[in-house]
Amino acid sequence: MTFPSRVPEPYGQNGSANLADILERVLDKGLVIAGDIRINLLDIELLTIKLRLIVASVDKAKEMGIDWWETDPALSSHARRDELSRENAELRARLAELDDGRPRREPEPAVERGRAREESS
């Protein structure tokens, strides 16, 4: 039986789904039965991590290499910390750049100082 295709291109064709949707279902949903070949997909950590994020684009995932998930803040607290410190570093760099060329009273511009300055002026 067929249903009229109402799914906007390019997200589906004739009501069918993209790769991410297929992988999500056949790997992450569906009934788990222990077969003779004992592979519990949940034991393959890398795979389950991939599953959670997967994918929409396998090519993209490949481009990003096998450790791409380590940099995803949603998954890794380490990555979250990294993101924060990156943001801080970015702010500091930006401030330093903006303040460059002006008489600098403070030896090390920090984010907190930047905020305080904003409030006091």
Next chain:
Amino acid sequence: MTGLRYVYAVCRPFDAPLQSQITGVGGAPPRLLRHHDLIAVVSEVPERDFAEQPLRAHLEDLDWLTETAHAHQNVIDALTVVTTPLPLRLGTVFHDDSGVRVMLEAREEGFLRTLDRLSGRVEWGVKVYAEPETEEQPPREPAKVTSGRDYLRQRRRSRQAHEEMWEKADRFARRLHETLSAAAEDTRLHAPQNSALSGAPGRNVLNAAYLVPRRNSEEFVELVDRTKNEEPGLRVELTGPWAAYSFSGEEPGDRESDGMSGENS
């Protein structure tokens, strides 16, 4: 004989023939293995690919995984046309037919119950994306930023707009989910798909599955359609009809009588 048995699905016996051209995982055509009032849909797969070690290795190979997932899903799709299959997860493999029969025997009651519950139903997937135009505020404009103060102010404004957008997306997703739940027999909320990797623009804020009787499917699709342009900046995406993947686990009440079902998440 070195072939293993790959199992796609369990279903009730059915009369209509499967599409003749369908090939399964590894290229062999699927066939029906009957045991009492159940059928396992199986195909022969080579040991060199599906024994434990090679299978484990293959699962880390995205090309292989993609191909195998498509083959698996093609068989499930073909089954969905003629019956209501209980779809198994990718990579369910037995040594031989008798292993499959033993499994069917052991879980017969649970299978029959689940198949009764799903009979005549299909699954629809609905996702909501927040579109990138509203998600990404125009970045710092170097020309206008003259001081660190301006820069911080801009960041704050951008963050506020960002939060408002999320609240809007959240409200919309909740309302949509409520509406669709009322039109469905059962629902599952899945983790949003990651948009950093996704070719799809925007950020996935709702990823839900709805169990809908086949005969009500057209109405369900129309219901989803009507919401599509309701809210600017939010995109609604519908997939299906799927076999009831997201609803194939046994109901919590069923588990007590079947100790083997505990492994299903």
